[in-house]
Amino acid sequence: MRDLLHGTSKRQEIGPAAATVLYGAVAVAFTWPLALGLARDIPSDLGDPLLNAWILAWDADRLLRFFSGDVGALREFWNANIFYPEPLTLAYSEHLFAQAVQILPVYALTGNVILSYNVLFLSTFVLSGLGMYLWVRELTASPRAAFAAGLIYAFAAYRVPQFSHIQVLSSQWMPFVLYGLRRYFDGRRRRALAGTGAALVAQNLSNGYFLLFFAPFVVAYALFEIAARKLWRDRRMWASLSATAAAVAALTLPFLLPYLELRDAGLGARSLNEVKSFSADVFSYWTAPSQSRLWGHVIRGYSKPEGELFPTIAALMLGVVAIAGSLSVAWSRARTSPASSPRLRPVASLLVGAACVAALSLAIVFSGNGFAQIGPLPISVRTVWPIARVLTVILVLLLVVSPRARSFTRNWSGDVVAFAALAAIAAFLLSLGPEMRTEGRLIAEAGPYSFLYWNVPGFDGLRVPARYAMLVMLFLATAAGYGASAIERRYRHGGAIVLVLATLAVAESFAAPIALNGTLEDTRYATPPARVYAADEAPEVYRYLRTLPTPGTVVVEFPFGEWAYELRYVFYSTVHWHPLLNGYSGHFPLSYNLNAVHLRHPLDSGDATWEALMKSGATHAIVHSAYYRDDEGMKIGKWLVQHGATQVANFDGDRVFALR
Structure with a gap:
């Protein structure tokens, strides 16, 4: 340990491999006790993680079928099996294609989507740390400062309330993009630029929010490097950057077209009021996650949805050290100019x-x-x-x-710390949404985000501007890396101070033991089962559905229209992959809502409900009697039989009816 804190030999430094192992160990502790049940437990709750697990399984299944010779599997990629008979249903939420590629080996070997999901979940922390490590080490040449920056970014407090959103946690490729660009400008290596493009495509295909949020900052950083190095007239550089940008666009665009098609059909836009409600408040950045063991009940500046954005005191301290040092250096150089x-x-x-x-x-x-x-x-x-x-x-x-002011501005604007600070401020302002508020009080009727909402295609389809907080942490961690490097150089025990501050940042975010398999109790129906099961451990009724013919089977499940159960139906469809009338996603089609009018309470208008059921195309119904608090499930079964359905199976109260 003494060598780790104070040693100067290269053999004693934290290299990329060691950093990766250490980030992995911290990730296990940070998410404990998830590691004890990687194949059976879901981190956080059985809400959005079930939707995302289904998306990952759908993507992986299509890819595996394609690689097995079924070339038509990818043609149906966007037409997922929920909300039958609607097309493009995968595009009702994030497609998670990049994450599916990541989990493909695990899913192919095990068929266990829960294990695959959890491996992906843990990898977001490890890769975020490694990406930030490489980026900051490239900037500062200090492995210890880079390791500290990686801890700050990978285990940021903002990640804790996002445990149920794997797409938000999947921000790991952003520092790799910046690292690749820096390597390219330092050595003009095409391989570095190719890596930049690959990382940017991976980020674009991981999260639609970060596709739109991060791209302008990538352009800004490239322009910053060009300006700092005075490369405006370098035609070869412009050609290389343009070719990379074109390749990234070409690989990203096919994944945007289905969303544009849905937009043309009238689906996808978010109302301005909805966007405002999921925007950050200034004091959201002084609101620690309620799960934080250290600050969860202490630092609660202003609570609101998606509003726990506390950056940690340790990260802010290191960022302030970096900015103060950068300003001091710029001022010292500027003092030679006349005031x-x-x-x-x-x-x-x-x-x-x-x-x-x-x-x-x-x-x-x-x-x-x-x-x-x-x-x-x-x-x-x-x-x-x-x-x-x-x-x-x-x-x-x-x-x-003032010539001195001009000199100071030139000196400071050429420092990466200045870029990181200004980028963090820009991301902070954008996170405040279309209007800006502090402690709920309006301070600006139109924030910078309002321009994006009204003028840039795609932004009106995003609900949560507060997710810019991840970019705030990206650039704060970058600045903190510089602050850590400055401390390491200035003080005899600087290495120890740096690691203590980085550890403190993790401690400020620490929420273990984290919640697993969280379930919200519904007021109308029985509490959903406390667990879900993958593959051959799934409830027997779903394994029975796997024996029914494909194509030719369309399933509807009762209760219908209750999200806690709809999520389970969607998740368990990974066992059989038959089309479902049911569904859950970021948007709901009109046909589903019309079906819900009758199917949510089928006994209220029996004949009309049966007619709607026949028109829907459903061939089989499952009635989960145990999900009802009373005998309504039994009554629905009798109603189906009275209208001509035939019970074909019964698995502990999960009754299957053939409708045709």
């Missing part, structure tokens, strides 16, 4: 003072207080943009009158 001409020096001083007042006013607005007293001068401000415009004008004027 301004003697005639303009009073003007420059006045502008500096005005800028400080404007910056303080912005801080007052974002703090939610709206009022401050500076000596005899009261300051009362309630909205952001008037002050921001004034501050912008002041800073522009300062650049005009």
